[in-house]
Amino acid sequence: xxxxxxARRRGHVSFCCALLVAAAVRLAVVFxxxxxxxxxxxxxxxxxxxxxxxxxxxPAGYAFYLALLAPFHSVWLVTxxxxxxxxxxxxxxxxxxxxxxxxxxxxxxxxxxxxxxxYEIQLEHFVLSDTLFGLLVxxxxxxxxxxxxxxxxxxxxxxxxxxxxxxxxxxxxxxPVPFCLYLxxxxxxxVSLRAILTRVVVVCLTLAVPVFGYAWWFEQSNGxxxxxxxxxVFLYSxxxxxxxxxxxxxxxxxxxxxxxxxxxxRPDPNFYAWSATSPINVKPPGGWEFDSRANSLATxxxxxxxRAQPVSYIGSVWESVMENFVLQSxxxxxxxxxxRYRFPDATPRPLRDLARFNRELPDYASGYTYNGHRDPSxxxxxxxxxxxxxxxxxxxxxxLLLALIALAGLVGTVTAWRxxxxxxxxxxxxxxxxxxxxxATTDYGARYLVASIPAFCIAAAIGIKQMGDExxxx
Numbered sequence: 396x397x398x399x400x401x402a403r404r405r406g407h408v409s410f411c412c413a414l415l416v417a418a419a420v421r422l423a424v425v426f427x428x429x430x431x432x433x434x435x436x437x438x439x440x441x442x443x444x445x446x447x448x449x450x451x452x453x454p455a456g457y458a459f460y461l462a463l464l465a466p467f468h469s470v471w472l473v474t475x476x477x478x479x480x481x482x483x484x485x486x487x488x489x490x491x492x493x494x495x496x497x498x499x500x501x502x503x504x505x506x507x508x509x510x511x512x513x514y515e516i517q518l519e520h521f522v523l524s525d526t527l528f529g530l531l532v533x534x535x536x537x538x539x540x541x542x543x544x545x546x547x548x549x550x551x552x553x554x555x556x557x558x559x560x561x562x563x564x565x566x567x568x569x570x571p572v573p574f575c576l577y578l579x580x581x582x583x584x585x586v587s588l589r590a591i592l593t594r595v596v597v598v599c600l601t602l603a604v605p606v607f608g609y610a611w612w613f614e615q616s617n618g619x620x621x622x623x624x625x626x627x628v629f630l631y632s633x634x635x636x637x638x639x640x641x642x643x644x645x646x647x648x649x650x651x652x653x654x655x656x657x658x659x660x661r662p663d664p665n666f667y668a669w670s671a672t673s674p675i676n677v678k679p680p681g682g683w684e685f686d687s688r689a690n691s692l693a694t695x696x697x698x699x700x701x702r703a704q705p706v707s708y709i710g711s712v713w714e715s716v717m718e719n720f721v722l723q724s725x726x727x728x729x730x731x732x733x734x735r736y737r738f739p740d741a742t743p744r745p746l747r748d749l750a751r752f753n754r755e756l757p758d759y760a761s762g763y764t765y766n767g768h769r770d771p772s773x774x775x776x777x778x779x780x781x782x783x784x785x786x787x788x789x790x791x792x793x794x795l796l797l798a799l800i801a802l803a804g805l806v807g808t809v810t811a812w813r814x815x816x817x818x819x820x821x822x823x824x825x826x827x828x829x830x831x832x833x834x835a836t837t838d839y840g841a842r843y844l845v846a847s848i849p850a851f852c853i854a855a856a857i858g859i860k861q862m863g864d865e866x867x868x869x
Contacts, residue, residue, distance in 0.1 A: 410489050410503045414482060417510035420786065421478040424520050427779030428738060430471035430771055433749055433762075437522040441761040449613040451685045452625045456563030457524035461765070468767030470522065477519045477526040484530045485509040488849050491537045492856050495818065505856040508800075508848050513787035517736045518845055524563050529846035531560035532567065532829070536822055536850060539574060543818075544586050550578075550594040554601030561602070562609055565622060566832050566843060571602055573824030580815035619687050627693030628668050628684050629837040631675055634700035635667035637707035644703075649696045651678055664838040715834035719844050720798035732841040738783050745772040792848065800855045801826065807858015817861050823854035 431437075436453070443450045443458040444465055450458070464473055485506040492502035509515055518525045535556040538549050545553070553574065560567040575595050582591060606622070614620045631652065640653035652674050654661065667673045679689035701708045718732075743749075746762050762771045804823040811817035829847035833840060 409499050423779045431474045432521045454562045454622045470766045470771040474520050480526050480530045481519045484533045487533045487537045505852045508792045512792040528564045533849045550597040551601045554598040558602045558605035577821035583815040624690040627690035630697035631693040632664035632668035634697045638700040643699050652696045712834045715839040718839035720794045742775050743773045801851045804854030804858040807861045811861045819854045819858040822850040826850035
């Protein structure tokens with residue numbers, strides 16, 4: 396007994412040391428790039444805070460978080476708390492793996508990509524929703540995995556957390572699917588059907604009530620029962636690389652969305668979502684691409700393209716999914732996307748210039764208001780920024796390594812087929828849903844990947860243990 400307790404303590408020591416190092420790296424980021432890094436999506440989140448209102452483009456789950464910190468009038472505090480969120484996410488990975496009796500060293504290694512990867516740390520320092528989303532998804536996984544059969548109360552908590560995750564990023568809209576499938580897989584443990592269905596209903600209800608409540612709020616503000624009115628824009632950008640109107644044959648009121656450029660000469664989907672010269676921006680009904688009428692027509696057009704050209708659609712989705720696992724060679728889509736979130740070598744443009752570049756000039760004042768009327772533009776402080784510049788060149792999670800991690804989780808899940816995948820099933824399916832959803836609805840984006848990393852790491856660690864257990868049983 397004493398020896399086991401000593402082994403547990405030693406395992407905790409290894410993780411605590413790693414946690415301290417990861418915290419030191421984040422402190423260097425906080426000191427080196429005050430108060431935050433800014434992306435084109437950042438200002439709209441702040442604009443939705445005062446007054447708190449549903450955005451046409453993105454759900455307001457992240458704005459709720461910003462509103463909680465608004466009384467402190469500090470953008471710097473926002474990124475500091477997000478750095479703590481990153482550490483909390485890694486701790487959640489470690490804790491749930493120790494719960495499954497993995498050694499401290501193994502659990503620490505599984506948490507290392509979240510603790511140390513520059514990709515994770517970069518996004519934590521942006522005023523963006525991704526860090527909160529990753530934490531919420533990971534906490535939901537821990538709750539569901541904490542017991543072999545989760546209690547009804549744990550299922551209720553999981554549903555509420557998934558609701559916030561969905562309202563933080565629509566990337567989470569399909570997350571109920573792996574969680575409900577995992578609960579149904581408990582039938583293999585000879586849990587009664589009634590008990591399983593009760594838990595499935597509880598997850599769905601506790602998730603649905605906040606999400607439908609938000610949709611009702613959105614309807615009161617914007618006239619349609621939905622989470623956003625941007626679905627059509629993003630689906631349109633997804634099909635833009637292959638959509639051929641001679642094949643689709645859209646009705647007259649959708650022909651303004653046709654693209655005359657041949658598919659092999661078209662730019663990436665991001666262009667067709669945001670460029671002023673994209674058809675969806677040239678003459679949209681209502682004068683704006685996020686108008687409810689334009690959103691409806693673009694959605695219908697995209698669905699027609701998917702039905703008329705299913706092979707092209709599946710191929711484009713597959714290509715976007717595979718971008719997560721390839722080497723980021725210079726000039727590749729993955730490389731170009733990741734470069735947008737790197738810590739800069741030189742002082743970035745002031746917030747006002749960023750707002751002007753993104754055609755959001757009136758919004759830039761929301762950044763000053765949130766920061767107590769102080770300039771929230773990014774500054775660079777040496778030597779911390781120099782240290783972090785070197786760090787991000789070397790301490791990354793390569794796509795090929797992530798592929799091996801995902802493969803280990805998949806093999807471990809398949810190995811436990813007699814238990815319908817065992818506990819590794821849930822985190823692996825969750826990671827898969829998190830990378831497939833953006834690939835199917837918009838395109839590959841480096842930031843969309845980060846939330847899936849804790850899930851894949853949990854799946855890999857438990858999956859490897861399941862492989863060992865199955866071998867022992869044989």
